[in-house]
Amino acid sequence: xxxxxxxxxxxxxxxxxxxxxxxxxxxxxxxxxxxxxxxxxxxxxxxxxxxxxxxxxxxxxxxxxxxxxxxxxxxxxxxxxxxxxxxxxxxxxxxxxxxxxxxxx
Amino acid sequence: xxxxxxxxxxxxxxxxxxxxxxxxxxxxxxxxxxxxxxxxxxxxxxxxxxxxxxxxxxxxxxxxxxxxxxxxxxxxxxxxxxxxxxxxxxxxxxxxxxxxxxxxx
Numbered sequence: 729x730x731x732x733x734x735x736x737x738x739x740x741x742x743x744x745x746x747x748x749x750x751x752x753x754x755x756x757x758x759x760x761x762x763x764x765x766x767x768x769x770x771x772x773x774x775x776x777x778x779x780x781x782x783x784x785x786x787x788x789x790x791x792x793x794x795x796x797x798x799x800x801x802x803x804x805x806x807x808x809x810x811x812x813x814x815x816x817x818x819x820x821x822x823x824x825x826x827x828x829x830x831x832x833x
Numbered sequence: 834x835x836x837x838x839x840x841x842x843x844x845x846x847x848x849x850x851x852x853x854x855x856x857x858x859x860x861x862x863x864x865x866x867x868x869x870x871x872x873x874x875x876x877x878x879x880x881x882x883x884x885x886x887x888x889x890x891x892x893x894x895x896x897x898x899x900x901x902x903x904x905x906x907x908x909x910x911x912x913x914x915x916x917x918x919x920x921x922x923x924x925x926x927x928x929x930x931x932x933x934x935x936x937x938x
Contacts, residue, residue, distance in 0.1 A: 742930070742933045742934055743854075743855050743856065743860060746852075746854050746855035746860075746930070747851075747852065749848075749851050750849075750851035750852035750855050751848065752848050755847070755848060817933075817936060818929065818932075818933035818936060819929070819932065819933075820925060820929040820932065821929040821930065821933050823925075823929075824924070824925040824926040824929040825926065827923075827924065827925065827926075828847045828922075828923035828924075828926050829847055831847065831922060831923060
């Protein structure tokens with residue numbers, strides 16, 4: 729199992745998290761991970777309606793901002809939400825964003 | 834008194850709010866407005882360390898995202914946070930961002 733580079737919890741920056749979440753496709757990825765837990769990039773990319781390379785770009789942006797963990801196992805890449813780290817660093821932030829994402833009217 | 838164009842509360846979009854708040858200068862403006870209330874653009878721009886035209890660009894981005902209200906009174910332009918609208922539309926979001934902005938370690 730190979731772990732790609734990630735910022736440590738203490739290095740996660742608020743503005744970078746907000747920027748990572750401010751893209752509709754990335755927000756959709758985060759919502760799916762929050763709902764379904766760890767999954768392969770391939771599964772996470774289903775239903776996004778973007779090319780695989782675009783999805784990869786978004787996974788990288790989320791990883792570099794400290795929002796998700798990516799790990800490579802053989803030919804598969806798995807991603808999951810850094811919910812615990814984010815909740816510890818910025819209490820309530822992720823939950824309020826996830827709640828807000830359900831607002832449609 | 835002249836009110837500039839603003840999105841209605843129902844048209845405020847989560848991803849646009851997150852993008853507006855993801856810039857360090859804009860976040861600083863929002864923190865000052867949350868702390869000090871309505872102020873002139875000139876007063877809000879103090880201590881930001883950016884050119885007046887850059888500050889104006891940020892005020893416009895915040896206004897268009899639905900984060901602040903701008904109004905012109907004679908030669909003065911006043912800005913204030915749309916706290917009530919944001920709290921109604923996305924409960925807890927602004928507070929969690931403001932709390933997170935105090936995290937420095």
